[in-house]
Amino acid sequence: MFPGTVRDNLREAAELARNPEKDLEAEMRAAMDLAELDRALLGREGDRLSMGQKQRANIARALMTRPEVLLMDEPTSALDPETAERLADTIRRLSVERMFAVVMITHRLAEARRASDFMAVMEAGQVIEAGPTPEIFGQTENARLRAFLESGRER
Amino acid sequence: MISVLQPSEVQDRPIVDVSSLDLTLAVGLILIAIGVSRWQKLGLEKDFVVGAVRTVFQLALVGYVLVYIFALDRWYLVIAALLSMLVVATHTAVYRHEESRRALLGITAAAMLLGSGLSLLYVGAVVVRMEPWYNPRYLIPLFGMIVGNAMNAAALAAERLRSEMESRRAEVEAYLALGASPERASREPVRRSLLASLIPTVNGLMVVGLVSIPGMMTGQIIAGASPLTAFRYQIVVMFMLASSVAITATVVTLWYCRIFFTRAEQLRPGAQASGS
Secondary structure, eight states, X not given: OOSSBHHHHHHHHHHHTTOOOSOHHHHHHHHHHHTTOXXXXXXXXXXXXXXXXXXXXXXXXXXXXXXXXXXXXXXXXXXXHHHHHHHHHHHXXXXXXXXXXXXXXOSOHHHHHHHOSEXXXXXXXXXXXXXXXXXXXXXXXXXXXXXXXXXXXXX | OGGGGOHHHHHHSOOOOOOHHHHHHHHHHHHHHHHXXXXXXXXXXXXXXXXXXXXXXXXXXXXHHHHHHHHHOOHHHHHHHHHHHHHHHHHHHHTTOOSSXXXXXXXXXXXXXXXXXXXXXXXXXXXXXXXXXTOHHHHHHHHHHHHHHHHHHHHHHHHHHHHHHHHTHHHHHHHHHTTOOHHHHTHHHHHHHHHHHHHHHHHHHHHBTXXXXXXXXXXHHHTTOOHHHHHHHHHHHHHHHHHHHHHHHHHHHHHHHHTTBOTTSOBOOOSOOOOO
């Protein structure tokens, strides 16, 4: 988080992206809602948030820049599974509504399945399989990938 | 001590000379510092011994060198003396830095040359108006004082910037991720390291005369100058320190800061990422 309150953080992001929105306050509230963060937290100092709140505040902050492509590296790692799933749904919905692409890195198979249209599976820095998400989770000839998907089922 | 400084008494009392035996007795003071280092396991015992020996030799030597330079009175000798002071100060400012020492060497030298040079130029050309312009009697001691302070400010600024960039790594990366320039992303670390390096100088301005009686003033007074002349010089020196320290610290932080980023405006991988 940047120094200052959550509101300062969101405003800073809007300024960095030269977001011309007139009603910044309304857009901030919308971003907070989308990231499932209580609006009352807008006035709280960034360093007084919990890890999960910080992660969601970071997502709200990223939305303030009105991205065309959103790169997310483990955006839900500090969230509980249910919230993480809801957030994945939200991001998917947003990407359709606001017309941006999302590239997400995750260790959660369920999240990848739920949120993506297309996925690449990596192992030791190498892409071992890539394709439309339903195909990856459906039939695959790749034995290593099979084992990986099987092992992930319990997680 | 204060009573010695009374103007009326300066003339009629002889200057107390410090004999070689007195100097030997003064070694006891350094032993106390060595004792502390040993007790708290600071590992500075050797540094103190080397430092003490260097103090004796360097000060003895500089006495003779100054007599020589004053007598010859050549501009190139004065410039050579100033440059060698700058070289030693640069080396001292960076040698405790383990990382990016090479880059810091150039940055610190340039920053101190600019900060001290400009301040000295202003004083020499506008305020004191020396005759001739290279008058070593003024230039060498004045330059020594400002370079000494600039050296500490440069070392503080660089050290603080490195630690701020490390502890605020996540914050800096977040700025970059949202499209900020490296300058914007590092504004807070830069601000904090400038603050840290300038505060000793501000404090110095606050307490001069009340707590610290500066070396130059003491020296002039002991040598027989009127405290009224000495204090005027000291005011010039204090203001000169402020400008040289400010310029030096600014150049060091802004320039050193660029080293943390790649050409593609990414933060270079550092020793340790922490926090959020």
